[in-house]
Amino acid sequence: MNVDVVVVGAGFAGLSAARELTRAGLAVVVLEARDRVGGRVYTKTLEGGPWVDLGGQWAGPTQNHLLALIAEHNLPTFGTWTKGENLVHVNGKSRRYRGTIPRLDPLSLLNVGYAQWRLERMSKQVPLDAPWRAPRAAEWDRMTFADWLHKNIKTKTAHALLDAGLESVFAAGAHEMSLLHALFYIHSGKDLDMLLGSDGGAQATRVDGGMQQVAEKLALGLDVRLSSPVRRIEHDGGVAVHFDGGTVRAKRVIVAVPPKLVSQIDFQPAITGPRAELVRKMPMGAVIKCTAIYDRPFWRDEGLSGMSVSDQGPIHVVFDNSPPGAEVGVLMGFCEADNARKLGKLPEAERRDAAIACFVRTHGARARSVLRYGDHVWEHDEWSGGCYGAFMPPGVWTSLGPALREPIGRVHWAGTETATEWSGYIDGAISSGKRAAAEVRALERP
Numbered sequence: 352m353n354v355d356v357v358v359v360g361a362g363f364a365g366l367s368a369a370r371e372l373t374r375a376g377l378a379v380v381v382l383e384a385r386d387r388v389g390g391r392v393y394t395k396t397l398e399g400g401p402w403v404d405l406g407g408q409w410a411g412p413t414q415n416h417l418l419a420l421i422a423e424h425n426l427p428t429f430g431t432w433t434k435g436e437n438l439v440h441v442n443g444k445s446r447r448y449r450g451t452i453p454r455l456d457p458l459s460l461l462n463v464g465y466a467q468w469r470l471e472r473m474s475k476q477v478p479l480d481a482p483w484r485a486p487r488a489a490e491w492d493r494m495t496f497a498d499w500l501h502k503n504i505k506t507k508t509a510h511a512l513l514d515a516g517l518e519s520v521f522a523a524g525a526h527e528m529s530l531l532h533a534l535f536y537i538h539s540g541k542d543l544d545m546l547l548g549s550d551g552g553a554q555a556t557r558v559d560g561g562m563q564q565v566a567e568k569l570a571l572g573l574d575v576r577l578s579s580p581v582r583r584i585e586h587d588g589g590v591a592v593h594f595d596g597g598t599v600r601a602k603r604v605i606v607a608v609p610p611k612l613v614s615q616i617d618f619q620p621a622i623t624g625p626r627a628e629l630v631r632k633m634p635m636g637a638v639i640k641c642t643a644i645y646d647r648p649f650w651r652d653e654g655l656s657g658m659s660v661s662d663q664g665p666i667h668v669v670f671d672n673s674p675p676g677a678e679v680g681v682l683m684g685f686c687e688a689d690n691a692r693k694l695g696k697l698p699e700a701e702r703r704d705a706a707i708a709c710f711v712r713t714h715g716a717r718a719r720s721v722l723r724y725g726d727h728v729w730e731h732d733e734w735s736g737g738c739y740g741a742f743m744p745p746g747v748w749t750s751l752g753p754a755l756r757e758p759i760g761r762v763h764w765a766g767t768e769t770a771t772e773w774s775g776y777i778d779g780a781i782s783s784g785k786r787a788a789a790e791v792r793a794l795e796r797p
Contacts, residue, residue, distance in 0.1 A: 354378040354574075356791055357592045357601045359581045359616075362390020363777050364765040365607035366569040367416075367784030368791075373573060375788075376797035380601075381573055382594050384580035384734045387563070388570045391609075391738050392777060394561025397725045401674050403642045403681065405727035406738065407777045408562045408672075411553040413541060414778035416785070417565070418556075424568040427559040431549045432671040435651060438659035440713050441508055447655075459509035466503050466513065467543050474538040479771040482535040483752045492749040496533040497525035508662070515660055515667035520546045521775075522636030522739045524688040532743040539774040549658070549670075553776070559675055562777070580734070583617040586761045602795050605787045607765035611635050611736035618762070625754035632747050633768065635737020637691040637730045641666060641684045641706035644723040648673045648680030650714055657682060659713040665690035666709035682710050682718065695728040702726055740775040741768045756786070763787045 356372050358365045361383035369379045387393075393406035409431070410417045421428060436447040439455075455463065477485045485491065496517075504510045517525060520543075521536065540546045546553050558564060578595070585591040590601045606613055610630040621627070648671060650657045657671025666684035673681045684706055686694050694702055703724045710718035729738035743752075756769045765787035770779030 363780035371788035389566035394563035440661035511662035645680035
């Protein structure tokens, strides 16, 4: 088989690249290891219903690429349920609150507000297309995000709740990433209010029937080969992409899979230097979305939104994930970073018990009456290796960052990790695919 371009990966990045190139008149084939499209977006119908999003699920303001796709295909949407009061569980007690910031003691509240103001102010100094050029890049890249939080968060309560909230943003612990990476990520998603928020924030809007529909619509009209994992890419002179089932020859290849999976592809000639070192040094986040189904959203009867944040794990943050119409009630909790790595080692029955115990702690005894349960351990997903995305530990942005998007001969890179805006999100994946397609289109005109 001979085409102009091979795209490796049928997530939102790969599909977006393929669509742009196909529209430009180039012959494109997409090779996907899974038996479905969507990548780290995964909608599943539980036995007996309902459908649940076990991967990426939200769209929010300024995520214009994703919002445009949803509108283009006239997919129905609904807002995340936020009516009522939220819950904060700290030091063994639950309190109600409204808004993004939980009710805390005055000193902790001031401390959280000051830390947020400083982080957002610092983040605006980080160029999104070149974080290594920030005025204090070397200093910020030497320290971990946890180092900065330790110096600037003075109360135990503020530290515990800020850690819980930030884990839900990064799917990694503050001790794992550099301060420079945290600042880049905050700037990429506009600010912390946007990243943490539901009303008017990154968790504002859902697609009725699940986010994977958007990927399926995006794939329409494209030559997508499922169950076709790529094993070797030869890229000397032309390109030959070897996958389970055959070989595709092309002029160029766009690799649109997580960095961890890039390291598992045999490139000939071998990818060496900064790009090879970069993929080895970009670990994936860890997350399990734990979903419990109830006969109805009982928390709404009590004037609660279903959203909660707790200083106890393994689940720190919970959302009302019920479908529209409230035919059933759905609580979804994020288990992330070290907690996800520990919980992921347990069988599903034990994960279920641990998740329900968290829901009972925040939402009361009625949370025990679970009809069905579902989760997905993304760290054990063979074709992701983690979720939401990869992150930069200390020293990586300043030493290897310039290699992130730079093509190597006929090999081009896409994926949400390579995005400048909304990096780590579906919108960032789409924009990265468009950017890679533009690179190829400039070089290979039909």
